[in-house]
Amino acid sequence: MKTQITELFGIEHPIIQGGMHYVGFAELAAAVSNAGGLGIITGLTQPTAEKLAHEIARCKDMTDKPFGVNLTFLPAVTQPDYPGYVRAIIEGGVKIVETAGNNPLPWLTSLKEAGVKVIHKCTSVRHALKAESIGCDAVSVDGFECGGHPGEDDIPNFILLPLAAEALKIPFVASGGMADGRSLVAALAMGASGINMGTRFIATQEAPVHQNVKDAILRASERDTRLVMRPLRNTERVLSNAGVERLLEKERTIGAEITFDDIRDEVAGVYPKVMLQGDMDAGAWSCGLVAGLIHDVPTVKELVDRVMKEANTLIRDRLATMAA
Numbered sequence: 001m002k003t004q005i006t007e008l009f010g011i012e013h014p015i016i017q018g019g020m021h022y023v024g025f026a027e028l029a030a031a032v033s034n035a036g037g038l039g040i041i042t043g044l045t046q047p048t049a050e051k052l053a054h055e056i057a058r059c060k061d062m063t064d065k066p067f068g069v070n071l072t073f074l075p076a077v078t079q080p081d082y083p084g085y086v087r088a089i090i091e092g093g094v095k096i097v098e099t100a101g102n103n104p105l106p107w108l109t110s111l112k113e114a115g116v117k118v119i120h121k122c123t124s125v126r127h128a129l130k131a132e133s134i135g136c137d138a139v140s141v142d143g144f145e146c147g148g149h150p151g152e153d154d155i156p157n158f159i160l161l162p163l164a165a166e167a168l169k170i171p172f173v174a175s176g177g178m179a180d181g182r183s184l185v186a187a188l189a190m191g192a193s194g195i196n197m198g199t200r201f202i203a204t205q206e207a208p209v210h211q212n213v214k215d216a217i218l219r220a221s222e223r224d225t226r227l228v229m230r231p232l233r234n235t236e237r238v239l240s241n242a243g244v245e246r247l248l249e250k251e252r253t254i255g256a257e258i259t260f261d262d263i264r265d266e267v268a269g270v271y272p273k274v275m276l277q278g279d280m281d282a283g284a285w286s287c288g289l290v291a292g293l294i295h296d297v298p299t300v301k302e303l304v305d306r307v308m309k310e311a312n313t314l315i316r317d318r319l320a321t322m323a324a
């Protein structure tokens with residue numbers, strides 16, 4: 001399938017694997033790129049710029065297809081070494097960066113001078129327009145369904161995507177709630193040029209996370225995610241568990257006065273415990289409503305091929321025959 005996104009990134013299928021903390025290691029990124037999509041290494045999961053350079057080199061050993069690196073700009077007590085990470089990306093020859101969180105403007109000039117294409121992840125049309133105006137090549141429009149940080153506007157993709165299509169000139173992909181060929185066709189119908197999947201890619205053979213994480217996603221229904229940290233205006237959609245219920249109880253009892261220190265135990269340092277050790281009650285980890293649509297753990301190639309086959313069949317055998 002050819003879209004503006006496949007052309008922009010030089011990939012076969014319009015499917016991107018979004019950056020995911022402690023999931024987006026070289027193994028997953030390479031598997032997605034080898035399957036014809038765009039795999040993305042999560043920059044900040046690597047503790048130093050040197051480690052990121054090493055992860056990029058490992059990914060290059062596993063694929064000769066294009067892959068990207070995610071750079072997330074979120075409020076942090078100690079600022080990560082962003083200049084070092086950007087250097088590792090450029091020197092590592094990576095040509096695609098997915099930015100998320102704060103405005104990526106401070107890093108755009110050096111990335112663009114190095115020939116890097118930038119896709120910025122946004123949860124609102126106004127942020128997407130801002131990304132377009134500062135020179136991003138594409139945006140990933142993340143609806144309220146998404147795992148991770150859906151922002152504070154709570155606009156689901158059935159509204160957000162057509163609005164993005166009305167407003168944007170640069171291509172965009174639909175992110176949040178994307179699981180299969182039906183998602184891809186719907187996203188294309190609403191003006192997107194592809195899809196970005198997070199949660200769906202965790203439940204694959206190659207995702208280098210503990211089996212307990214995949215089992216939890218398989219067990220989860222569409223009613224099992226929760227929104228945490230809303231009082232801090234840092235809302236995150238996570239899978240419900242004992243740690244999350246503790247956190248929500250604190251939010252209820254402390255109310256508007258709550259600070260990050262009050263919930264540190266349930267949110268800080270949780271990812272390695274969950275993703276690597278399989279300690280499923282350690283605290284809050286991102287998961288999308290799409291968990292309800294995930295019923296198996298295929299290989300990445302099986303998943304990508306299935307999405308494409310289903311999408312092409314839907315277009316040819318269902319939609320084309322309906323057209324008057």
Ligand SMILES: Cc1cc2nc3c(=O)[nH]c(=O)nc-3n(C[C@H](O)[C@H](O)[C@H](O)COP(=O)(O)O)c2cc1C
Nearest residue numbers: 018019020021100146147148176177198199286288
């Ligand atoms: C476990 C997990 C970790 C994530 N970590 C990040 C991250 O570090 N940076 C980022 O930009 N997005 C992150 N995301 C968001 C994904 O890249 C993607 O936008 C989102 O999962 C799309 O929604 P979906 O889960 O419904 O597919 C994460 C998502 C999940 C599920």
